[in-house]
Amino acid sequence: MTREMHISEPDLRVLAEDLVRGGTRLIGPARPPGKDGAVVYREVKGLDEIVLVGDPPARSLKEFFLPPTEVLFTYRQKQGDVELAPAPHVFPPQVVLGARPCDAAAVSVVDKVMDWDYHDELWFGRRQATTIVSVACSGGDASCFCTAVGLAPDVAKGSDVLLVPVEGGFHAEILTEKGEVFVAAHATRFAAGGRSEAAMAYRAAARGKAEANLRADPAKIRAFLESSFEHPIWEGIALRCHGCGACAFVCPTCHCFDIVDEAESVATGARRRNWDTCQAAKFTLHGSGHNPRKGQDCRIRQRLMHKFAIYPGRFQEILCTGCGRCVRICPGGMDLLEMLDRIGREPAAPGEAGRGAP
Amino acid sequence: MQELRELAKKLLLEGTVKVVIGYAEGRRGVLPIFAVTPGEAGRLIFDPRCVQNLATYLSPRREQVVALGRPAVVVKGCDARAVAGMIRESQRSRDDLVLIGVRCGGVLADPVSAVEVSEATVAARCPGCDARVPKHVDHLVGPLPPAPPGTSALDARIAELEALSPGERFAFWRSELEKCVRCNACREICPMCFCVRCVADKAQPQWIESSPHARGNFAWHMTRALHQAGRCAACGECERACPAGIPLNLLNRKIARVVAERFGYSASGDPESPAPIGTYRPEDGEEFIL
Numbered sequence: 001m002t003r004e005m006h007i008s009e010p011d012l013r014v015l016a017e018d019l020v021r022g023g024t025r026l027i028g029p030a031r032p033p034g035k036d037g038a039v040v041y042r043e044v045k046g047l048d049e050i051v052l053v054g055d056p057p058a059r060s061l062k063e064f065f066l067p068p069t070e071v072l073f074t075y076r077q078k079q080g081d082v083e084l085a086p087a088p089h090v091f092p093p094q095v096v097l098g099a100r101p102c103d104a105a106a107v108s109v110v111d112k113v114m115d116w117d118y119h120d121e122l123w124f125g126r127r128q129a130t131t132i133v134s135v136a137c138s139g140g141d142a143s144c145f146c147t148a149v150g151l152a153p154d155v156a157k158g159s160d161v162l163l164v165p166v167e168g169g170f171h172a173e174i175l176t177e178k179g180e181v182f183v184a185a186h187a188t189r190f191a192a193g194g195r196s197e198a199a200m201a202y203r204a205a206a207r208g209k210a211e212a213n214l215r216a217d218p219a220k221i222r223a224f225l226e227s228s229f230e231h232p233i234w235e236g237i238a239l240r241c242h243g244c245g246a247c248a249f250v251c252p253t254c255h256c257f258d259i260v261d262e263a264e265s266v267a268t269g270a271r272r273r274n275w276d277t278c279q280a281a282k283f284t285l286h287g288s289g290h291n292p293r294k295g296q297d298c299r300i301r302q303r304l305m306h307k308f309a310i311y312p313g314r315f316q317e318i319l320c321t322g323c324g325r326c327v328r329i330c331p332g333g334m335d336l337l338e339m340l341d342r343i344g345r346e347p348a349a350p351g352e353a354g355r356g357a358p
Numbered sequence: 359m360q361e362l363r364e365l366a367k368k369l370l371l372e373g374t375v376k377v378v379i380g381y382a383e384g385r386r387g388v389l390p391i392f393a394v395t396p397g398e399a400g401r402l403i404f405d406p407r408c409v410q411n412l413a414t415y416l417s418p419r420r421e422q423v424v425a426l427g428r429p430a431v432v433v434k435g436c437d438a439r440a441v442a443g444m445i446r447e448s449q450r451s452r453d454d455l456v457l458i459g460v461r462c463g464g465v466l467a468d469p470v471s472a473v474e475v476s477e478a479t480v481a482a483r484c485p486g487c488d489a490r491v492p493k494h495v496d497h498l499v500g501p502l503p504p505a506p507p508g509t510s511a512l513d514a515r516i517a518e519l520e521a522l523s524p525g526e527r528f529a530f531w532r533s534e535l536e537k538c539v540r541c542n543a544c545r546e547i548c549p550m551c552f553c554v555r556c557v558a559d560k561a562q563p564q565w566i567e568s569s570p571h572a573r574g575n576f577a578w579h580m581t582r583a584l585h586q587a588g589r590c591a592a593c594g595e596c597e598r599a600c601p602a603g604i605p606l607n608l609l610n611r612k613i614a615r616v617v618a619e620r621f622g623y624s625a626s627g628d629p630e631s632p633a634p635i636g637t638y639r640p641e642d643g644e645e646f647i648l
Contacts, residue, residue, distance in 0.1 A: 068539045240389065244547055331543065335385055
């Protein structure tokens, strides 16, 4: 049940100060301290550092739930025996203030796979410790296409509280139980609020802006993917791709990881999990030397298949939020909007119907 | 522009090449294209937004590009250095390639936002460039634009770093390298990183840990930088590809300078000049050997 309230900008500033003073880790989109670098989500000390409205930060929120590297356990060899010690994982409370709605939605999309064939304790430990307060986006840049994957610049999915910029402050929608707890803890900062015409106008304008970049039918894209495993389209699409995987590393929904054992000394070491990417040839390289995804065409196809056919088939969710990071980062000029637009206009190959379906 | 397009069409029509690898207008800035028909060759462009080093696509690792057949490739001066490096190191035969050199006045640091080269918009590596007219190419097209304005911000930054104490310098690189997520974009885009199996991918023994922690990141970046000594074409692609924003051009340029001072050698567009990494001369300094 959504509840509507209002918070003024000065009150939001004090709220942020209260959080930091109370020992909560405050995360928001901000420039690196003292530098001109790109806006990224990072720990901040107050509202003034946070860029509440703007293009998506250079990297997504994923690193706060699935860090680029983390120790799963450590080991010690002792006279022919091995002792294992679980890593001391603690999940201190954290609040993301100013999440872009697409990034909040991404976390909720990835929840599905993290609670599928096993329950990922590290992911959900951090999820439970985190309250996500999003700010409705103003519509993004030319690489944004959230509306084409069923989301929107003001989508509520994944957020506990959604703030919509209005004159002097924010219209606040309290979306979850966690959001209610958060608002109750800062009750003096929020004021009663009802339906806001200004907020609705802001949201409509933002949606229109994102819609103009790409109109696509996810069902049609999925139908093409499931019937076009051997389609000649892949080779042409993949030529300029370097297979560098930067797309996967900045992607809010790519969640594949590698598990490695690393020795710290002769007798001790750690098992870690690290981000990985299906765009690297090594991702599927067998010990025999055989690689079932030999060329970059197979790997690009896999990227699109997983996001727009396999994951939707299994979890009823598209594994893409239209944040556009892969487009902005790609040094080879791979453009997911172009690919989806093209695929959406290709007829599904009748001879292969059903191939690749889960 | 017309000169480039006409040349590409001619090369394709007469069958000299099967594909022209060049630049074209995309939805969001300039893209690499693989023109196999005269019609596609009509899309070719060159301007200061053409930052990509297309020599990377000549790597034998790019099997699907190789399969297209004999290529012509559009190269700036820095890109031509990379092609020369690949020939020097036996990755491609000069006879298998047609090089279309483009005269260059510098490219843009941010080719999506900016259009014109100015002191504020030019890529940091471009001011002071000595390869604005690519050498050892088969065709040379376009007028020579004015030299990129100003001086290189890289040189200024290197001077600042050199003035630091070793401890301060280490702290600087530690803070930069801790951003690395080990995606390997710097390696995959590099025309000189053509190894079929990179040392960083070896697991038995594992020389370089794959985890993005301080140890793994230092091991990777020191290895990458040293393997580039005297080989790096200074095209800046590794830094452009880096999703973490690590200033790799600083390392590349500093090491190139050390190689120039120690061995009197700079990577050039001449594929015949022997590079220090594969050459021994009796007069090579060896005072660092204990």
